[in-house]
Amino acid sequence: MSKDRPQDLRDIVDRIGQRPANPITRARQMVEQxxxxxxxxxxxDRHWRELEAYLEVGVLWRDPAKPLPNNHSPEETETSLDKKRADPKTSP
Incomplete structure (x- = not known):
C-alpha cells in the first residue's frame, strides 16, 4: 500500500460530494447507477446530452395555447422562440 492512499481516498470522497449544477446531469448519474x-x-448518450443542452440554453417550455410570460416582449414570435429551443449541436 502506498503512502498516497489516504489522499487518493480523500480525492474520491471530494469528487462524490460535488454535485453537478445541471439537474439533468444529476438525474443521469442516478439512473446510470x-x-x-x-x-x-x-x-x-445522445438522449441525455440533448436534455442537458436544453436546460443549459435556458429553453422556454410553454403551452402554445397560453399567453407569453411577462418577461417576453410581444414582438417575440413563436418562430423566434422555436429558434431558442433548437440545439445546433444535436438538431438535424
Whole structure:
C-alpha cells in the first residue's frame, strides 16, 4: 500500500460530494447507477446530452395555447422562440 492512499481516498470522497449544477446531469448519474451498460440503447448518450443542452440554453417550455410570460416582449414570435429551443449541436 502506498503512502498516497489516504489522499487518493480523500480525492474520491471530494469528487462524490460535488454535485453537478445541471439537474439533468444529476438525474443521469442516478439512473446510470441503476441501469447496466448492457441494457442501455444506442441513443442513450445522445438522449441525455440533448436534455442537458436544453436546460443549459435556458429553453422556454410553454403551452402554445397560453399567453407569453411577462418577461417576453410581444414582438417575440413563436418562430423566434422555436429558434431558442433548437440545439445546433444535436438538431438535424
Amino acid at each position: 441503476e441501469v447496466p451498460v448492457a441494457r442501455r440503447g444506442p441513443g442513450w
